[in-house]
Amino acid sequence: MSKGLKLTDILVTIIIALIFGAIYKLWGPLYGIVSTFGLQLEQLLYGMWFIAATVAYLIIRKPGVALLAELAAAHGEFIFGGEWGITTLIYGLGQGFFAEFIFASFRYQKYNMVTVSLAGLASGIVSLLIDVYYGYIGDLAMWNLLMLIGFRLIGAVIIAGVFAHFIVQALEKTGVTSLVRPATSVDYDALDQ
Amino acid sequence: MPFELSYRQTWLHKINPSFKFLLVIALFIYLIFVDNPNLMVNYAIGSVGLYFFFTGHPWKRLLLIALPFLLVFVTSSTSMIFFGEGEETLFNWGLVHITKESLFRGLHLGIRGMVFAILGVVFSLTTRPVLLFYSLMQQLKLKPKYAYSFMAAIRLLPIMLEELQTLRHALKVRGAVGGKGIRGFYEKIKAFAIPMLSQSIRRAHRIAIAMEAKRFLNVNNRTNYYQIGFSKFDVLLLLYFIGVGVLAQFASVNFPYFGIEDVRVIG
Incomplete structure (x- = not known):
């Protein structure tokens, strides 16, 4: 296998990311409406912002894809005038990096629901770390802070982990994933028979 | 924009x-x-x-x-x-x-x-x-394969928006209403994500192969339509x-x- 990502991988990743970038843009107002109720319920929806990395990784299964996807999605939201502005880029970089770290720790060999859920969780944790500086969340009342952390991580696992897994599973039935995935040893064995 | x-x-x-x-x-x-x-x-x-x-x-x-x-x-x-x-x-x-x-x-x-x-x-x-993206290539040495992928992807957005509209109409005309709760939410995401993703991945794949054939990967001796200083x-x-x-x-x-x-x- 040649070193690094091929143009095909990059373009497909970016396209996937931009689709999610558009969803992120639509997600913003929804998140805003829910958040006016207070009580941190909007945090359950936050996981959507982590999904580009996990879906792109599950589809293409190569190193670097998760980070690129999350960055591209954030960039897409940014250049189309997302209401969070540059904030998205910083969060995107952190979230993509941590998701990538989880996939790397499995040596890019695991593509199951648990792995992507862990990646979602890692993205959630890094977003919380950035929030300590950006959102002063350390200064919230304790019960409120615990609700924020709990809801965000639950949302991250459900949306970026479980949903991403099922979406890609459904996508596999359409046959497009075989276009972009690298050949595996199973494929080579099939040739020998 | x-x-x-x-x-x-x-x-x-x-x-x-x-x-x-x-x-x-x-x-x-x-x-x-x-x-x-x-x-x-x-x-x-x-x-x-x-x-x-x-x-x-x-x-x-x-x-x-x-x-x-x-x-x-x-x-x-x-x-x-x-x-x-x-x-x-x-x-x-x-x-x-x-x-x-x-x-x-x-x-x-x-x-x-x-x-x-x-x-x-x-x-x-x-x-x-x-x-x-031209400026990122010229001033910050972003690799052309990333820059041109972004630019191509941005060009594809209007097509994707049109597809999304078609999809919405198609679902509406067939009376596809999702269930309630978390399951309905998932079904709604799926109804939009699967067709959009599969179509876009196919298209992106085709375009990427064409771009590779046209040497868009080339890093050295590249000439640029826009010179940005x-x-x-x-x-x-x-x-x-x-x-x-x-x-x-x-x-x-x-x-x-x-x-x-x-x-x-x-x-």
Whole structure:
């Protein structure tokens, strides 16, 4: 296998990311409406912002894809005038990096629901770390802070982990994933028979 | 922007996109560490000035684009105002406990969220994506395969939007209504995501192969349709922000709006 990502991988990743970038843009107002109720319920929806990395990784299964996807999605939201502005880029970089770290720790060999859920969780944790500086969340009342952390991580696992897994599973039935995935040893064995 | 809007070219459009990008990122990192609300309000005034007077878009459009800023303000501030910790109680109703500290911290967060939003929109309103990627290639040595992938992907967006519209109509005409709760939510995502993703991946794959055949990967000896350099306007933007910074500092010391210098430590 040649070193690094091929143009095909990059373009497909970016396209996937931009689709999610558009969803992120639509997600913003929804998140805003829910958040006016207070009580941190909007945090359950936050996981959507982590999904580009996990879906792109599950589809293409190569190193670097998760980070690129999350960055591209954030960039897409940014250049189309997302209401969070540059904030998205910083969060995107952190979230993509941590998701990538989880996939790397499995040596890019695991593509199951648990792995992507862990990646979602890692993205959630890094977003919380950035929030300590950006959102002063350390200064919230304790019960409120615990609700924020709990809801965000639950949302991250459900949306970026479980949903991403099922979406890609459904996508596999359409046959497009075989276009972009690298050949595996199973494929080579099939040739020998 | 995906659709060309008519606007007047201003000096902000002529700034080197990479420079503008790095400057906005630098401001972001700086502002994260600003805890003085007086200073933050002054920066907000500086950014709003740039937004309304120098982006070259008509007033009506600028006001329309500014509407979501209010949402940003509300979402960034409410949790902190209602549930933040603090000593001096202003209002108490059930779980809601507004204190002087949490109120100021919340307002500070709201204003900061708006400053970031405004700077981001100023950037996107005054930068053409194509020029941004050419500039990233030329000034920051971004690899062409990434830059051209982004540009190709942006060109594909209108097709994707059209597809989305078709899909919505198709689902509507067939009376596809999702269930309720988390399952219905998942089914709704699936109904849109699967066709959109599969179509787009196929198209992206085809285009990428064509681009590879046309040597879009080539790094060396590349000629560029757009040559992007620096100009006096880059210096002007830098001076603008230095000016805003100095004035903001001066005004926050001599004409403070609130008697608070650090929203993290009040008392």
